[in-house]
Every structure is written in structure tokens, then in C-alpha cells.
Amino acid sequence: MGFITQIMNGLSTGGMYALVAIGYTMVYGIAKMINFAHGEFIMVGAYIAYVFTTMLKMPIFVSVIASIIGCALLGVITEKVAYKPLRGSGSLSVLITAIGVSYLLQNLFLILFGSAARTFPTYMKSGTLNIFGIRITYISLLSLCLTLVCTGILLFFINKTRLGKAMRAVSEDRGAAELMGINVNNTISLTFAIGSGLGAIAGIIYGMSYSLINPYLGAMLGIKAFIAAVLGGIGNIQGAMVGGLIIGVAEAFTIAYISSTFSDAVVFGILIFILLVKPAGLFGKNVREKV
Amino acid sequence: MALLKTEGLGIQFGGLKAVDEFNFEIDKNQLYGLIGPNGAGKTTVFNLLTGVYQPTSGQIIFDGKSLLKKSPTQITQMGIARTFQNIRLFKEMSVIDNVKVGLHYSQNYSLFSAICKLPQYFRGEEAIDEMARSLLRVFDLEQFAESKAKNLPYGKQRKLEIARALATSPKLLLLDEPAAGMNPTETAELMETIKIVREKFSIAILLIEHDMKLVMGICEKIAVLNFGTVLAFGTPEEIRNNPDVVTAYLGTEE
Amino acid sequence: MSMKKNELKNMLVSFIFSMVIYGVMMFMMSSGVIGTYWSGVLILACINIILASSLNLASGYLGQLTLGHAGFMSVGAYVAALTSLYLQMPLFVGLIFGAIVAAGVGLIIGIPTLRLKGDYLCIITLAFNEIIRIIMLNLDITNGAKGLMGIPPDTNFTIVFICVVLTIFIISSVVKSRFGRAIISIREDETASELTGIPTSKYKIMAFVISAFFAGLAGGLYAHYMGMLLPSIFDYNKSVEILVMVVLGGMGNIKGSIIAALLLTILPEYLRAFNDYRMLLYAVVLIAAMILKEKDLIPHIKEKFSKKKNEEVTE
Numbered sequence: 135m136g137f138i139t140q141i142m143n144g145l146s147t148g149g150m151y152a153l154v155a156i157g158y159t160m161v162y163g164i165a166k167m168i169n170f171a172h173g174e175f176i177m178v179g180a181y182i183a184y185v186f187t188t189m190l191k192m193p194i195f196v197s198v199i200a201s202i203i204g205c206a207l208l209g210v211i212t213e214k215v216a217y218k219p220l221r222g223s224g225s226l227s228v229l230i231t232a233i234g235v236s237y238l239l240q241n242l243f244l245i246l247f248g249s250a251a252r253t254f255p256t257y258m259k260s261g262t263l264n265i266f267g268i269r270i271t272y273i274s275l276l277s278l279c280l281t282l283v284c285t286g287i288l289l290f291f292i293n294k295t296r297l298g299k300a301m302r303a304v305s306e307d308r309g310a311a312e313l314m315g316i317n318v319n320n321t322i323s324l325t326f327a328i329g330s331g332l333g334a335i336a337g338i339i340y341g342m343s344y345s346l347i348n349p350y351l352g353a354m355l356g357i358k359a360f361i362a363a364v365l366g367g368i369g370n371i372q373g374a375m376v377g378g379l380i381i382g383v384a385e386a387f388t389i390a391y392i393s394s395t396f397s398d399a400v401v402f403g404i405l406i407f408i409l410l411v412k413p414a415g416l417f418g419k420n421v422r423e424k425v
Numbered sequence: 426m427a428l429l430k431t432e433g434l435g436i437q438f439g440g441l442k443a444v445d446e447f448n449f450e451i452d453k454n455q456l457y458g459l460i461g462p463n464g465a466g467k468t469t470v471f472n473l474l475t476g477v478y479q480p481t482s483g484q485i486i487f488d489g490k491s492l493l494k495k496s497p498t499q500i501t502q503m504g505i506a507r508t509f510q511n512i513r514l515f516k517e518m519s520v521i522d523n524v525k526v527g528l529h530y531s532q533n534y535s536l537f538s539a540i541c542k543l544p545q546y547f548r549g550e551e552a553i554d555e556m557a558r559s560l561l562r563v564f565d566l567e568q569f570a571e572s573k574a575k576n577l578p579y580g581k582q583r584k585l586e587i588a589r590a591l592a593t594s595p596k597l598l599l600l601d602e603p604a605a606g607m608n609p610t611e612t613a614e615l616m617e618t619i620k621i622v623r624e625k626f627s628i629a630i631l632l633i634e635h636d637m638k639l640v641m642g643i644c645e646k647i648a649v650l651n652f653g654t655v656l657a658f659g660t661p662e663e664i665r666n667n668p669d670v671v672t673a674y675l676g677t678e679e
Numbered sequence: 680m681s682m683k684k685n686e687l688k689n690m691l692v693s694f695i696f697s698m699v700i701y702g703v704m705m706f707m708m709s710s711g712v713i714g715t716y717w718s719g720v721l722i723l724a725c726i727n728i729i730l731a732s733s734l735n736l737a738s739g740y741l742g743q744l745t746l747g748h749a750g751f752m753s754v755g756a757y758v759a760a761l762t763s764l765y766l767q768m769p770l771f772v773g774l775i776f777g778a779i780v781a782a783g784v785g786l787i788i789g790i791p792t793l794r795l796k797g798d799y800l801c802i803i804t805l806a807f808n809e810i811i812r813i814i815m816l817n818l819d820i821t822n823g824a825k826g827l828m829g830i831p832p833d834t835n836f837t838i839v840f841i842c843v844v845l846t847i848f849i850i851s852s853v854v855k856s857r858f859g860r861a862i863i864s865i866r867e868d869e870t871a872s873e874l875t876g877i878p879t880s881k882y883k884i885m886a887f888v889i890s891a892f893f894a895g896l897a898g899g900l901y902a903h904y905m906g907m908l909l910p911s912i913f914d915y916n917k918s919v920e921i922l923v924m925v926v927l928g929g930m931g932n933i934k935g936s937i938i939a940a941l942l943l944t945i946l947p948e949y950l951r952a953f954n955d956y957r958m959l960l961y962a963v964v965l966i967a968a969m970i971l972k973e974k975d976l977i978p979h980i981k982e983k984f985s986k987k988k989n990e991e992v993t994e
Contacts, residue, residue, distance in 0.1 A: 216966050219970045219973060220969060225797050225798055226738075229744065231965070233965070236962075237958060237959075238959065240958075241962060245956070245959065364802065402806040403806075403810065406792075406806050409799055475874055477874070498877060501875060507874055513868050513871040514868075516867060516868075517931075518864065518867060526861060526875050527875050529857050534856075534857070536853065539852055539858065553857065
């Protein structure tokens, strides 16, 4: 049963990656930029929950809501202050700015909370569920369920609501969407808010799973989630979810059957493989350049 | 023997036949026109001929060799050069450097000789400079040699694009709406230049143009494209009297 | 005739200029105006100049966004260090060997990846950077996470300075030649470049390999200056640091890269006292610089130094 347990382990980390990857993919789809700071939003989300629960002694529910709202606001403000002025300029300036935001948040939290890891509050009693001999921790189960629920709600939102339609329109052709009377600025803000809000949930799951948080937790998590987004086909929400789960499982298998030192290498290897074989990702479509 | 010959050339995008059964040939030193309504597939034909798109059917023979499965770079080196409907210069490079890129293979000094500043390097660079300047002179652009290409006025940018294409010493030059966006005087001037270019460089030219009068005025033969197929092919006189063309194209314009 | 004369004259002027700088620096170091500590900073600054100007060839002139320069640097560093540690070869053999191996790795990575563009290329080069680091972390010969110790500290200012001059000379020579024009045309418009007969893939790889070669050289110099190597030095943050130098100095502008590399190595040293806030400040400067640059509020170093006229042509 070890094999299936590994799959479950993988799916639970994968669920966390998926939530982050969805944020990445949405922002990329609409703002056409890699938000390198997205990983740091997750770190911020985890710290907000920590501050509200441990330091302010607020109930769990309030902490979670505060974390989501805080991250959503952070996402919107970052976009307005740092990314909006660069809209339409080369991807290099945008990339460097995003890296700048990422450094800024990392070092700000380093100054505020120190480099030592903080203990994340226990929101849920740790324990395992035994279903037909397969052991699953409660947290794994929660992580997986949250991912599926969030993806479901998001897909419904994007495909069935007016705002969702506006988002798809902006992603398809920003200029045309603007001419159709869609407020592009608001749509982009909304995308950042949703993406960052999902990041907050991922941050809380991270805290619960690893029970320690530090200012650097977002860096590698962000990169891996981005890889998941590329794997699924960037701009594609279902793709990001599947990509996240695949990355999680691949990592769990490497740790279990090869060596934990190679888990990052395997993830990067997957990225290289997919970009060389099918750059558009598993669910992406190829775009041809117009001459 | 024809310089360029296409047989049953076609390409599909998804289910759509953008170009279908395109049969055409052009001889050395000829000036041909390719006309047709918007969306008829004129630029797609250029993209097929230059290897930007790979045809889904048919054959292209250029100078006795097939162009199928050849890359745009190879095709350009074989002797087909082109310009673009929406000007695509190397904007941040100087006017003369744009032409010099086209002259890349006119000299063959090595990277090593460039780094070690060997005589071959200086000889090669001087030759390139001279050739580039004489090309600019043909288009009356020499005084702008050191300006950035993006700072040239529109009409001169089009001319520079032709100069750059000629720098690759083509046997066939494809011009995609060279007069687009020009006023009548500029257009007339450009057409004169095109005639001169053909004489001076003795090359074949195929041009896409919307201005019927202009095409009729300078082209020896004209192909009319409609819905991706050749509707008519002949001298300006024949085209003018072709009832199909009149109804499909000219008729709707007048 | 005039062209050759001009170029030879410029070369002579640059040579005299660099000799003067070298003389002044050597005088200041031997007379103690520049102490041991600052001499070290200067050597690191020179290594960064090599890194920035070589990345400028790939990112500035060729226009390909890459985030893996530190990977090539680490290959050069480890190979150079191992050549001296195990083969007891003199410094220059290690440097050249390291640079060649780095160029080889650049070739192997470049061939498949340079088909990708923009953000995708950036992320795949980052992935290769990380994979190289993980390999260094797991090999026996590199001594894993504990790193290499006791590398002969042979790098001195003279050697570094010669390498800087050579790097800049070679890269500028490439840029000025027909190969350089081909490389720049790829940045400007890849499709138009192909349709002007330029074998774009070949020249992309050429630029990438030259760029990796000099990154390897810089790595070798670094290894022999520090005397020790850890895989963690060469993570993607190092690549970002080099890219930032290129961007702030101006894409496709070697002089800008030199100035940016000097400033970004020397200025932070003055902020040692505020160590905690140093990175925070760096981040703010980075964001502000990008936004101001976009709004054209700071004059581009590029325009100032470039001889090409930028005024509008009027009829």
C-alpha cells in the first residue's frame, strides 16, 4: 500500500501547488506576465494567518478570512503600483520588476519577523484517516478537497458569470475587450485579487502541512507552481490544477524511491522536458506568428 | 525555363483552404503583379513561396530546385527576397546596418579574423560598406545612412526594406504592397524605382498591389487571385477584358 | 581605408585608456590608498564586469531573456578549481579549460532551448541553472554541499584586469562584425532576419556559447579568488543579479554593463552597516529603476554613450 500512500502524499502537496499554479496561470493569461512575486504572496498569506491566530488570538475563521483579504489586497496594490506602469513594455522590465517585488516582500518579512522559522498554529488536529488500508492525513485530505472545490468554483465563475466572461475577453484580446466596453483595469485587478486570494489559501495549507513558516518559503514554492502552470498549458485553469497534482506526485515519488536531494531536479527536469516537447503545455494550444 | 513555377500549390488552416490549386510561373527578368480582393490569399502565397508556411499540397520549383521543406533562411539564400506588408525593419539598427545584414553572405571572413582584426576582416567590412552605400544610393537614402531605421519617414522605410531585400542578391524579389500608405507622387516615384531596380539588377519581381491602375501600368503579366485560387492569369490587356475578373474584382470596385 | 584606420585608432585609444586605468589602480593599491579589502571588492567588480558584458551579448544584443548565467559561471568555477586541485595545472590552464567546458555546456543547453522565446526561455534557463546547481550539490568530485576548499588563490588584480580587457575587446569585436549585425537583427525581428537570409538558430547558439564561455572564465577567476566554492553561491539569485546589471546598464550596451557592474558591486559595500535593509533597498531601487526607465525619467546611459544619431529624419 506504500505506493498508494505515496500518491496520496503527492496529491496533497500537489493540491497546494495547484492552488498557486492557478493564480499564476490566471495572471499570466490576463496580464501576460510571469508574476515572479506570486510565491511571496503565499508566504505573506501564511504570515497573516500566523499573526491573527498566534499573536492577536483571533478565531481560525477570522484569521483565514483576514489572510485571504490581505493577500488579495496585496495582489491588487502590487499590480497597481509596480506592474501597471510597465504594461505594454518588454517582458524583461516586467520580469525584473516582479523579481524586485519578490525580493522586497522577502526582505520586509525578514526584517519584521526575523529569519528564524515561526511555528504555525494548529488549525486541525493532526491524525490519519484509514480508508481500506490507505492512510491519509486529515491535512492531505483537506488540501486536496480545497483544491478541487476552489478549481470548481473558479471554473464556474469564469465560464458562467459576466465578470468571468470579461476576464476571458481580456485574456483573448485586451484591445478588443476595451472597445467592447470592458473595464480592463478592473478586470486585471480582479484577476490579481482572485489569484492572490487562492495563494493565501495555499499559504495556510503550507503552514498546516509543514507547521513551520519562514520568509523564504514562497521562493521555491512559487517556481514549482509556475512549472505546474507551464506543464498544464499556461492560461489554462484545469491545466494548472492537473499540472500541480502531477508535480506533487512526481516529487513524492522521487523522495520515496530515489532521493530527496533530487526532488527539485526532477521537477525542473519535467519543465525542461515539457518545454522542449510541447511548449504549449499539456492542455495549451499552439499559436502561430503572423507574418 | 521558368525561374519560378508552382504546381497545384495549396495550404489549409484547419479546414479552411487559404490557397488552393495555385498554378503560376514567372520568368527571369519579368515584372509580374498579384492582385485580388482582401483575404484572397495574396500574402499567404508570399509566405508559401518564402517558406514561412509549408504548403499542404503542391510543388514549388525555383531555379530548377524544389522549395518544399526548405527554411525561410535557405530560400532567401537560394535567391528569393521579400518585403512585408507591415514594414519589418530592424528598427533600432542604423539604416546602413539594415542593408548590411542583407549583405551578410556577400563576404565570408571568419569570426576569428574579426576578433584578431586580420586583413580579411577589414577587406570584407570595407566591401560590405561600399556595397551597402551604393544600394542606399539607388534609393536615395545615403544621407540617412547613420540614422536609426525607425526614425525614417514611412515612404523611406519602405524603400529601405526593398534595399535590404536586394542586398541578399536575389533572383526573384517579392514586394508585398510596396506602395501602401504612400501618396500618389510617392507611389509614382516608387514605381519608377522598381522599374530601375529590375533593369539594374536584372531580377524578376512579383508584386502585390491594390492600386489597379498602377499594376496595369507596369506589370508584364498579372495573376488575379480570388478565394485562394487563380481566377485569371495574363497580360494587363487580357485581364482587363476577362469577364470573370470584371465581375469578381473590378466590377465590385466600380 | 578610412574604416580600417578609424578602427585601429579606436583600438589604440581604448588600449591606452585601459593601461592608464590599470596604472592608476596599481599605484593606488601599492601606495595603500586602496586597502586590501577594497582591492578585493574591485576584483569582484571586475569579475562582475565580465559576467555582465558576456550576458549582454546573449540578452542585450541577441535579445534572448536568460536566467541561467550563474550556471555557466559555476561550471567554469568548478572545472577551473578542479583542474588546479587535482591536476596541479597553472591558473591560466584552469581558466581556459573552465571557460571551454562552460561554452560546451552552453552549446548543449542552447541547441534545444533557443527555439523558445521570452518568458519560456527565461524559465527554462532558470531550470538548467538549478539543475547544474543540484548536480554540483550531489557529485563526489565537487564535494557536494560542503563545497571545495583550498583552491589556490591565484587570481590577482592584474590577471582579472587582463581578462576584463580581453572579454570586452572580443565581445565588441564580435558585435561590430557581420556576425554581430546578424545577432542584433535577430533581436530586432527574428522573422525578418530569417527572410534576410540569416541562419538565426546558428547565430543564436553562437552568441549563447560565446556568452557562456566568458561566464565560465569569470567563474574560474572567482574560484581562484575566493579559494573555496559552494554550490549555493550559484543559484538563480546570482543569475538575477547579473541580469539586473545588464538591464540597468542598458541592453546592448557594453559600457553601460561595465558601469552598472561597478556600481552594483561597490555601492552595496557602503551599505554593509545597514545589512538588514540592504536587500530591501536593492529591491526598491530595482522596481523604481524599471518604472522610471519605462517613463523615460532617467536618461538611458545607452543613448548618452552611443554615437548613433537619434534625431528624427526630416525631409
